[in-house]
Amino acid sequence: MSCVIGYDSGNGILYLGGDSISIDGHDYTIRNDSKVFMKDGIAFGFVGSFRIGQIIKSVFKIPKQKDEQSDHDYLCSTFIDSLAKCLKSKGFDPGDKNELDDMEFLIGFNGKIYHIMCDFQVAIHKTDYMAIGAGRNYALGHLHATHQSDLSIEDKIRLALECSASFSSAVKPPFEIIKVKKSKKQTCRD
Numbered sequence: 001m002s003c004v005i006g007y008d009s010g011n012g013i014l015y016l017g018g019d020s021i022s023i024d025g026h027d028y029t030i031r032n033d034s035k036v037f038m039k040d041g042i043a044f045g046f047v048g049s050f051r052i053g054q055i056i057k058s059v060f061k062i063p064k065q066k067d068e069q070s071d072h073d074y075l076c077s078t079f080i081d082s083l084a085k086c087l088k089s090k091g092f093d094p095g096d097k098n099e100l101d102d103m104e105f106l107i108g109f110n111g112k113i114y115h116i117m118c119d120f121q122v123a124i125h126k127t128d129y130m131a132i133g134a135g136r137n138y139a140l141g142h143l144h145a146t147h148q149s150d151l152s153i154e155d156k157i158r159l160a161l162e163c164s165a166s167f168s169s170a171v172k173p174p175f176e177i178i179k180v181k182k183s184k185k186q187t188c189r190d
Contacts, residue, residue: 002047006106019164047104047105048103135167142164157177
């Protein structure tokens with residue numbers, strides 16, 4: 001099921017990193033299409049179904065945020081409603097938790113990392129970093145241990161992914177890390 005990490009630098013720059021494995025039962029392949037990507041100014045990182053990631057990247061139309069909506073309210077309502085509708089139009093039933101049980105993703109939006117879980121709840125965590133997928137706990141342990149270190153954020157993410165790959169058969173390199181600067185036209189209203 002992979003590992004994807006989101007990290008908030010605290011200065012308007014976000015990072016997302018992910019591995020490249022695709023698992024089918026006891027078999028796996030290394031994919032060339034990335035689990036972390038940018039779309040319309042929003043950074044996405046997903047675990048679970050590659051098809052859902054492809055729908056988000058290639059089909060999903062990101063709805064406009066209303067002026068009066070906070071970022072969190074927008075993501076919890078307008079954004080999620082539109083995403084659920086898009087997934088349903090492509091054969092995924094957002095009401096069937098078993099069908100989307102392994103779907104999870106991180107979003108870098110307006111300078112913050114948001115965690116969207118399989119039941120479509122939108123979480124904001126107290127830490128500056130979050131990890132999802134099968135390698136989550138290894139990555140979180142490594143990030144906790146190195147959070148106050150002088151390592152660059154890219155190195156922290158890469159080492160956390162390497163740690164996950166060392167202990168989880170569901171995490172494999174190569175690893176990709178993207179860096180996302182907050183756009184000057186975006187305004188965080190939270």
